């Protein structure tokens with residue numbers, strides 16, 4: 001899963017991105033409303049954390065633009081402390097959730113997981129595909145109850161496929177959702193990750209749909 005953080009306070013943005021990367025997400029950072037707006041319009045994010053208090057182009061304006069362009073990715077807005085006005089404006093502009101500053105990182109992570117879960121139409125916090133269980137909170141995977149050690153890229157590929165069980169996911173879609181923007185992308189590596197996942201999780205865990213991509217069964 002790939003996220004965008006739009007936050008003009010560099011230290012807070014870095015801190016957030018580091019926490020998100022530790023939990024298995026690919027993360028892009030934008031330090032201004034303009035940059036954030038552009039990235040949100042051009043890159044496919046699984047969720048966005050958007051600070052409302054940005055210089056020049058503020059968060060509400062960014063969000064309105066995205067929604068007017070028909071972009072539906074889940075957006076969590078960060079609001080000033082105790083500002084009911086911010087919260088109302090954010091939600092009315094198309095935010096899916098909000099969090100007032102200062103906040104606990106654990107709460108932000110939990111709200112994000114819930115947003116991503118809802119966007120993929122799933123109610124259960126854990127994702128299960130036959131013998132495989134993925135826990136987004138702990139960023140852990142198990143097979144028949146036994147923990148399986150994955151690299152961060154293997155985890156992201158599996159997480160994206162499991163959030164889209166039943167769907168055929170193309171290689172290019174996977175690339176866009178497992179790598180951050182500044183990462184050197186090579187489409188062949190997706191095949192390598194899938195090969196390794198099959199070795200660790202069973203050869204039938206991920207199906208190749210010839211010419212289209214990969215699929216995990218929704219069972």
Ligand code: CA
Pocket residue numbers: 007008009051052053054
């Ligand atoms: Ca700010």
